[in-house]
Amino acid sequence: xxxxxxxxxxxxxxxxxxxxxxxxxxxxxxxxxxxxxxxxxxxxxxxxxxxxxxxxxxxxxxxxxxxxxxxxxxxxxxxxxxxxxxxxxxxxxxxxxxxxxxxxxxxxxxxxxxxxxxxxxxxxxxxxxxxxxxxxxxxxxxxxxxxxxxxxxxxxxxxxxxxxxxxxxxxxxxxxxxxxxxxxxxxxxxxxxxxxxxxxxxxxxxxxxxxxxxxxxxxxxxxxxxxxxxxxxxxxxxxxxxxxxxxxxxxxxxxxxxxxxxxxxxxxxxxxxxxxxxxxxxxxxxxxxxxxxxxxxxxxxxxxxxxxxxxxxxxxxxxxxxxxxxxxxxxxxxxxxxxxxxxxxxxxxxxxxxxxxxxxxxxxxxxxxxxxxxxxxxxxxxxxxxxxxxxxxxxxxxxxxxxxxxxxxxxxxxxxxxxxxxxxxxxxxxxxxxxxxxxxxxxxxxxxxxxxxxxxxxxxxxxxxxxxxxxxxxxxxxxxxxxxxxxxxxxxxxxxxxxxxxxxxxxxxxxxxxxxxxxx
Amino acid sequence: xxxxxxxxxxxxxxxxxxxxxxxxxxxxxxxxxxxxxxxxxxxxxxxxxxxxxxxxxxxxxxxxxxxxxxxxxxxxxxxxxxxxxxxxxxxxxxxxxxxxxxxxxxxxxxxxxxxxxxxxxxxxxxxxxxxxxxxxxxxxxxxxxxxxxxxxxxxxxxxxxxxxxxxxxxxxxxxxxxxxxxxxxxxxxxxxxxxxxxxxxxxxxxxxxxxxxxxxxxxxxxxxxxxxxxxxxxxxxxxxxxxxxxxxxxxxxxxxxxxxxxxxxxxxxxxxxxxxxxxxxxxxxxxxxxxxxxxxxxxxxxx
Amino acid sequence: xxxxxxxxxxxxxxxxxxxxxxxxxxxxxxxxxxxxxxxxxxxxxxxxxxxxxxxxxxxxxxxxxxxxxxxxxxxxxxxxxxxxxxxxxxxxxxxxxxxx
Numbered sequence: 001x002x003x004x005x006x007x008x009x010x011x012x013x014x015x016x017x018x019x020x021x022x023x024x025x026x027x028x029x030x031x032x033x034x035x036x037x038x039x040x041x042x043x044x045x046x047x048x049x050x051x052x053x054x055x056x057x058x059x060x061x062x063x064x065x066x067x068x069x070x071x072x073x074x075x076x077x078x079x080x081x082x083x084x085x086x087x088x089x090x091x092x093x094x095x096x097x098x099x100x101x102x103x104x105x106x107x108x109x110x111x112x113x114x115x116x117x118x119x120x121x122x123x124x125x126x127x128x129x130x131x132x133x134x135x136x137x138x139x140x141x142x143x144x145x146x147x148x149x150x151x152x153x154x155x156x157x158x159x160x161x162x163x164x165x166x167x168x169x170x171x172x173x174x175x176x177x178x179x180x181x182x183x184x185x186x187x188x189x190x191x192x193x194x195x196x197x198x199x200x201x202x203x204x205x206x207x208x209x210x211x212x213x214x215x216x217x218x219x220x221x222x223x224x225x226x227x228x229x230x231x232x233x234x235x236x237x238x239x240x241x242x243x244x245x246x247x248x249x250x251x252x253x254x255x256x257x258x259x260x261x262x263x264x265x266x267x268x269x270x271x272x273x274x275x276x277x278x279x280x281x282x283x284x285x286x287x288x289x290x291x292x293x294x295x296x297x298x299x300x301x302x303x304x305x306x307x308x309x310x311x312x313x314x315x316x317x318x319x320x321x322x323x324x325x326x327x328x329x330x331x332x333x334x335x336x337x338x339x340x341x342x343x344x345x346x347x348x349x350x351x352x353x354x355x356x357x358x359x360x361x362x363x364x365x366x367x368x369x370x371x372x373x374x375x376x377x378x379x380x381x382x383x384x385x386x387x388x389x390x391x392x393x394x395x396x397x398x399x400x401x402x403x404x405x406x407x408x409x410x411x412x413x414x415x416x417x418x419x420x421x422x423x424x425x426x427x428x429x430x431x432x433x434x435x436x437x438x439x440x441x442x443x444x445x446x447x448x449x450x451x452x453x454x455x456x457x458x459x460x461x462x463x464x465x466x467x468x469x470x471x472x473x474x475x476x477x478x479x480x481x482x483x484x485x486x487x488x489x490x491x492x493x494x495x496x497x498x499x500x501x502x503x504x505x506x507x508x509x510x511x512x513x514x515x516x517x518x519x520x
Numbered sequence: 521x522x523x524x525x526x527x528x529x530x531x532x533x534x535x536x537x538x539x540x541x542x543x544x545x546x547x548x549x550x551x552x553x554x555x556x557x558x559x560x561x562x563x564x565x566x567x568x569x570x571x572x573x574x575x576x577x578x579x580x581x582x583x584x585x586x587x588x589x590x591x592x593x594x595x596x597x598x599x600x601x602x603x604x605x606x607x608x609x610x611x612x613x614x615x616x617x618x619x620x621x622x623x624x625x626x627x628x629x630x631x632x633x634x635x636x637x638x639x640x641x642x643x644x645x646x647x648x649x650x651x652x653x654x655x656x657x658x659x660x661x662x663x664x665x666x667x668x669x670x671x672x673x674x675x676x677x678x679x680x681x682x683x684x685x686x687x688x689x690x691x692x693x694x695x696x697x698x699x700x701x702x703x704x705x706x707x708x709x710x711x712x713x714x715x716x717x718x719x720x721x722x723x724x725x726x727x728x729x730x731x732x733x734x735x736x737x738x739x740x741x742x743x744x745x746x747x748x749x750x751x752x753x754x755x756x757x758x759x760x761x762x763x764x765x766x767x768x769x770x771x772x773x774x775x776x777x778x779x780x781x782x783x784x785x786x787x788x789x790x791x792x793x794x795x796x797x798x799x800x801x802x803x804x805x806x807x808x809x810x811x812x813x814x815x816x817x818x819x820x821x822x823x
Numbered sequence: 824x825x826x827x828x829x830x831x832x833x834x835x836x837x838x839x840x841x842x843x844x845x846x847x848x849x850x851x852x853x854x855x856x857x858x859x860x861x862x863x864x865x866x867x868x869x870x871x872x873x874x875x876x877x878x879x880x881x882x883x884x885x886x887x888x889x890x891x892x893x894x895x896x897x898x899x900x901x902x903x904x905x906x907x908x909x910x911x912x913x914x915x916x917x918x919x920x921x922x923x
């Protein structure tokens with residue numbers, strides 16, 4: 001059945017109340033009955049929740065075949081905990097048929113790719129898949145299709161009971177023996193633990209894994225002891241220096257800087273660029289660089305930002321320190337400067353993924369956003385964006401908050417080069433839709449700017465400011481004239497991943513790619 | 521195949537950006553940054569054992585990449601190398617707009633290049649005289665011979681000083697305020713203006729020293745340069761802004777041109793503006809300012 | 824042209840392609856690896872074969888390791904490798920002739 005972004009969704013996926021995507025506000029106003037965890041009672045006083053090993057904690061929490069476990073990805077590429085725990089479950093305890101529900105998965109969890117190949121891990125639910133995990137899923141080796149959800153879609157699915165977490169294993173930079181835990185003050189700090197908070201409310205069991213045990217009470221805490229069953233102390237929970245990945249670094253690339261400057265010009269030309277505006281950038285080089293250029297425009301106009309949202313970098317922290325930003329609402333920190341800033345600055349607040357982006361609560365912060373600047377692996381002539389599959393059809397990306405902020409914000413700007421190597425970023429049809437085109441307003445490339453025809457009001461603003469723009473079809477034609485029109489990818493029937501829209505409807509599926517074989 | 525329009529000897533050349541002709545990722549779309557000219561480099565940027573490969577890349581790029589209005593100049597290897605003759609054949613056959621002669625020291629150097637360019641134009645059926653030339657002056661001798669160099673050929677549209685080599689030969693370093701090259705810059709400017717060709721300053725090597733860069737660009741403009749070499753796209757915008765006429769200059773030029781047009785129509789022989797007599801060169805300069813303002817995109821009037 | 828000795832041109836940098844040509848007596852033996860194989864494999868093959876045809880290369884073992892090179896880069900690398908294999912890459916290149 002075709003959905004509202006013209007994607008064919010296999011009938012067999014439309015069961016248990018699953019529907020196809022029907023537009024960004026389809027679920028607005030509907031009621032939902034929230035799922036609740038099955039919680040063990042601790043009536044008899046105990047001196048501590050410390051467990052001598054991860055295995056002991058697993059046993060106390062009733063780890064079993066066929067269960068669902070969760071991890072957060074605040075340590076990004078530097079995370080040790082997900083692999084560490086998976087190893088205990090699979091190799092020490094011999095468990096099987098495990099489903100992993102993580103906020104993201106990447107190179108740090110390559111070990112889990114082995115367990116997928118061995119058939120021990122049979123389900124993956126995540127917002128991002130990079131590295132070997134993406135490759136083995138794309139190769140059809142995961143027993144059930146992976147489920148890709150946005151950052152807002154994840155807490156929604158948890159609350160809807162579509163994913164019920166048996167045990168949440170949450171890495172924490174510090175914890176006391178009772179389980180009050182946070183992302184600062186320890187040996188390895190990740191800053192915000194916004195990705196972990198919601199899991200601790202909804203998982204049947206929560207295990208805190210830390211490398212820095214501190215005196216009780218470790219307050220104020222991100223994770224409250226009332227939701228924690230066990231605390232494990234390990235040598236090291238992660239390498240915080242790897243949090244700042246290549247994508248999250250400040251760019252010196254002239255092409256990216258040029259695009260960022262144009263994006264800042266576009267922002268300044270819209271009616272939302274007034275005192276008290278709100279703002280978010282994604283972690284890609286060019287979108288992050290917009291921070292640098294927006295500052296100049298704010299000073300010129302004598303205006304301030306009310307709040308900055310989402311993933312946080314030093315760049316936006318510096319804006320706050322200069323008095324240009326009222327508050328930072330932080331789900332995730334992208335560099336060491338931001339982590340330190342969260343610990344020290346009272347206007348820099350940690351927020352949970354649900355507060356941030358959940359489309360099924362009473363109003364997430366993304367709905368308050370004026371601007372979001374995001375990147376894309378591909379964007380098509382209907383403005384649909386793909387941030388999950390490469391142009392070669394392999395899973396290698398992360399929607400993260402992309403679909404949530406695009407849908408919630410008044411002005412969503414995608415910044416991307418027209419081509420990457422020989423891959424056309426602006427194309428006829430994206431390989432996979434992760435953010436529907438009706439949520440995307442303006443595209444800024446190195447070859448020109450295009451405005452979504454749905455936003456004629458914004459096109460008029462650009463005209464008034466003397467900012468030239470072209471049609472997205474023109475950009476596509478330009479891209480193809482540079483790199484040649486690509487051949488269509490060839491697919492097997494097997495669905496390897498399902499992309500859920502943030503409201504839980506089905507946006508797209510990823511099938512197994514059939515690699516091109518040249519003869520002779 | 522891309523057919524480039526006939527090169528214009530006199531055009532806007534505020535920025536000339538160097539790109540390594542051997543790097544496919546760079547030359548495929550160097551025009552997007554808005555430099556007036558790009559200089560695809562076969563000389564210093566290309567290793568000695570890759571000169572052949574760079575020529576194949578350059579030829580295919582010239583034949584296939586649509587550089588649009590951006591001027592495409594190629595810096596060829598020095599006349600003291602075994603490479604320059606094949607460089608010229610490649611550049612002319614590929615249809616570049618012009619050649620930058622590295623380490624140019626005499627009128628004879630220009631004539632030698634011109635002879636080979638003409639031969640190549642004939643060999644490849646390119647319109648004779650199409651390929652323009654410019655000279656890079658990199659030594660005291662080059663500076664002292666600047667006038668004979670820029671007048672040696674009709675193809676010559678200008679000259680540029682190349683600071684790196686020049687400073688070495690003068691035993692000086694780059695200095696704040698540019699005292700170390702002041703006389704050389706001045707001498708070259710005099711020669712270029714006397715010959716009626718354009719004059720370009722050297723590139724500024726310290727990418728992170730924004731203040732130093734901007735001071736040099738402002739000084740370039742005050743001295744009368746037409747443009748500057750750049751090595752990174754981030755240097756382009758400031759040069760363009762600095763070389764654009766100011767609103768005050770434009771307003772005065774507009775006034776001069778308008779009153780000239782009115783008085784010429786009414787057949788007046790002696791021109792006056794605001795009650796003062798004005799010589800013809802003032803009007804010519806005013807027209808130049810208006811043309812430059814238009815080319816820089818800062819002129820909104822109807823002249 | 825005839826491939827006389829093994830020769831190589833190009834790099835493994837992004838947007839480039841490395842071409843190795845080696846003597847071979849029985850037609851063209853072409854092997855292609857590419858970072859954009861699924862979308863451009865066929866076009867890469869066509870470009871390489873067409874370039875070889877222009878150069879009059881009838882025999883040779885050609886190995887292409889493509890990192891997303893544009894067509895004009897592929898052509899330039901193949902041409903350079905073939906001319907190098909004949910020791911003729913430095914001078915008197917037939918620009919606009921077999922090199923086009």
